[in-house]
Amino acid sequence: MKTFFSCVLMCVALVACATPTQTSQSEKVTAATSTPHPTVVRQQTSAANAVRGGTLVMGRVTEAATLQPLLAADAASQAYIALLYAPLVRVDPHTLEITGVLYEDKPTVAADGSKITWKLRAGLKWSDGKPLTPQDIIFTWQKMMDDKVNFRYRQTYRDAFVNVQAVDDLTVDYILRTPGFCPALAKTDLVPPIPKHVFENLDINANDVNNKPTVTSGPFRFKEWTRDDHFTASPANENFVRGKPYLDAVTYRVVKDQVVAAQLFKTQELDVAPTMTVAAGESIKDLPHTQFVAFYPTIGASTSYLVMNLRNALLADKAARQAIALAIDKQAIADTIIGGFGKRQSAIYPAAAWAAVDDKELPRYDFAPAKANQLLDAAGYARGANGMRAAKDGKPLKLRIDYDAGNKVREQMALVTQAYLKDVGIAVEVAAYEFNTFLDKARKGDVDLYFEARVSDYDPSDAKNWYATNGGQNLVGYSNPQVDQLFAQAETVPGCRQAERKAIYAQIQKSIAEDSPFVILFTFQTINYYNKRVNLLPLTSFGVMYDIEKIWIKP
Numbered sequence: 001m002k003t004f005f006s007c008v009l010m011c012v013a014l015v016a017c018a019t020p021t022q023t024s025q026s027e028k029v030t031a032a033t034s035t036p037h038p039t040v041v042r043q044q045t046s047a048a049n050a051v052r053g054g055t056l057v058m059g060r061v062t063e064a065a066t067l068q069p070l071l072a073a074d075a076a077s078q079a080y081i082a083l084l085y086a087p088l089v090r091v092d093p094h095t096l097e098i099t100g101v102l103y104e105d106k107p108t109v110a111a112d113g114s115k116i117t118w119k120l121r122a123g124l125k126w127s128d129g130k131p132l133t134p135q136d137i138i139f140t141w142q143k144m145m146d147d148k149v150n151f152r153y154r155q156t157y158r159d160a161f162v163n164v165q166a167v168d169d170l171t172v173d174y175i176l177r178t179p180g181f182c183p184a185l186a187k188t189d190l191v192p193p194i195p196k197h198v199f200e201n202l203d204i205n206a207n208d209v210n211n212k213p214t215v216t217s218g219p220f221r222f223k224e225w226t227r228d229d230h231f232t233a234s235p236a237n238e239n240f241v242r243g244k245p246y247l248d249a250v251t252y253r254v255v256k257d258q259v260v261a262a263q264l265f266k267t268q269e270l271d272v273a274p275t276m277t278v279a280a281g282e283s284i285k286d287l288p289h290t291q292f293v294a295f296y297p298t299i300g301a302s303t304s305y306l307v308m309n310l311r312n313a314l315l316a317d318k319a320a321r322q323a324i325a326l327a328i329d330k331q332a333i334a335d336t337i338i339g340g341f342g343k344r345q346s347a348i349y350p351a352a353a354w355a356a357v358d359d360k361e362l363p364r365y366d367f368a369p370a371k372a373n374q375l376l377d378a379a380g381y382a383r384g385a386n387g388m389r390a391a392k393d394g395k396p397l398k399l400r401i402d403y404d405a406g407n408k409v410r411e412q413m414a415l416v417t418q419a420y421l422k423d424v425g426i427a428v429e430v431a432a433y434e435f436n437t438f439l440d441k442a443r444k445g446d447v448d449l450y451f452e453a454r455v456s457d458y459d460p461s462d463a464k465n466w467y468a469t470n471g472g473q474n475l476v477g478y479s480n481p482q483v484d485q486l487f488a489q490a491e492t493v494p495g496c497r498q499a500e501r502k503a504i505y506a507q508i509q510k511s512i513a514e515d516s517p518f519v520i521l522f523t524f525q526t527i528n529y530y531n532k533r534v535n536l537l538p539l540t541s542f543g544v545m546y547d548i549e550k551i552w553i554k555p
Helices: 002-011 075-084 134-145 154-160 258-266 278-282 318-327 330-336 369-378 408-423 435-444 460-467 481-490 498-515
Strands: 055-060 089-091 098-100 115-119 161-166 171-176 220-226 230-236 249-254 290-295 302-308 342-344 398-404 427-433 449-455 518-524 526-531
Touching: 055 258, 075 220, 075 230, 075 249, 134 154, 134 161, 134 171, 154 161, 154 460, 220 249, 258 278, 302 318, 302 408, 318 369, 318 408, 330 342, 330 408, 330 518, 398 408, 398 435, 408 427, 408 449, 427 435, 460 481, 460 498, 481 498
Parallel strands: 055 249, 398 427, 398 449
Antiparallel strands: 089 098, 115 171, 161 171, 220 230, 230 249, 290 526, 302 449, 302 518, 342 518
16 A cells, blocks of 8 residues: 555656647557566657646546545545645655655664654645644554544554654654564555644544545645546645646546547547557557557556455355366456456566566466366366356355446456356356445455456565455455464564565465465556657656656647
């Protein structure tokens, strides 16, 4: 979660409006799939020519749930929030070191590893002109730790810190629960601080300010949000810590129909296309006004999963889960539905992550329907006369795949998965729900199977939020005490020696692969379709929008 918030501004795709110009294929921004570091062919326009003003319009398939940083647990909410609230720290795309944003560049770490000290930059202000102080950070921390607040990542921060406290008007101390706790530096980001003078007398879970924030610290102020239509952040915040942005406004427009989204991009009413199917992407990638960007990010890589609810009797059976994994041709899905813009993956960490192990070292569940059938037969799921299987109690075996309505990629993946599982005798129903209804069903456990994309974090310890027994996003009941113990062990390696930590995370990956609580499909290549009028900064392993305040529209 921490790194996701920090990476949103660097990874988010932004574009804007202007007159199209011609460009050749060789001018496109591309990246070799063998490396996470993209190559920039097209050169940026000199910053000396930068002009102020203009609105960037971005397409989204899904709508956000909230603008309150403490309640956000979905990518859309975090993308909106990143325009409104500045993070405490971020990751440098060149060194991959944590550096300050609201904080000064580097912290001080106590010699015994018991404390990390950060200093706020002097003169910080909220958008209403009031000082942004350590008291705002402490207030945010207290709400993160308040069990009455619906903050889903509480345990990972409790594992890291006993307390976060103000020392003076600029200084904040983080007191580690365990001296030398390896992920502690990454965890000092917390969530983007919220203004104490606005929220101190409000119920964080439900108030009128959450989704109409009047006081913010990010590159833009809040203007308006019409659900399932658009969200606009404007005007640019003159108090933004890295300087007032050149842009005047950024708009997210919710477009759930891929055909409509492609048409809006063609007519330049939409300046960046949302996640596209292959067919929809092909219809816009060679337009005269299109800038095509494709790369594998070093941090923030998105991996696609078919999630299985282990509270379901069938899915609680490891043999059945392994059979489901064997029944699905993941490579075919990657090659056809996302057009090859993805790498087949079996590990929970993407290949670019330092903790990742080679897939060859893991139990693999490549496409093998004959073996899937053997596992199901041996486990007692007998086929009937119609070829479909029954549960061990003799009742028909039936599952449901849920997905968020309007997401054509997931819709196609659901239909293909339905067909693959039918081939091994498992009946599957496919159901689409409005995104926030879909999220609510998943959180309540009213699911069998569903698709989810997980974003890689700066430190591999954050994966325990999904895989540890008490993880805040472990919604499906996965529990392996050995995995829990290994996560704790990896966080307290003496000296935080990376090689030793990697060896422990290798064991975690092997255990999870063996348990098969999820079907890991592939890591997405980040693909964006931009209008050429937007001056793209040099492409880094975090994308083109790392410094959003420097993005501008060419006249």
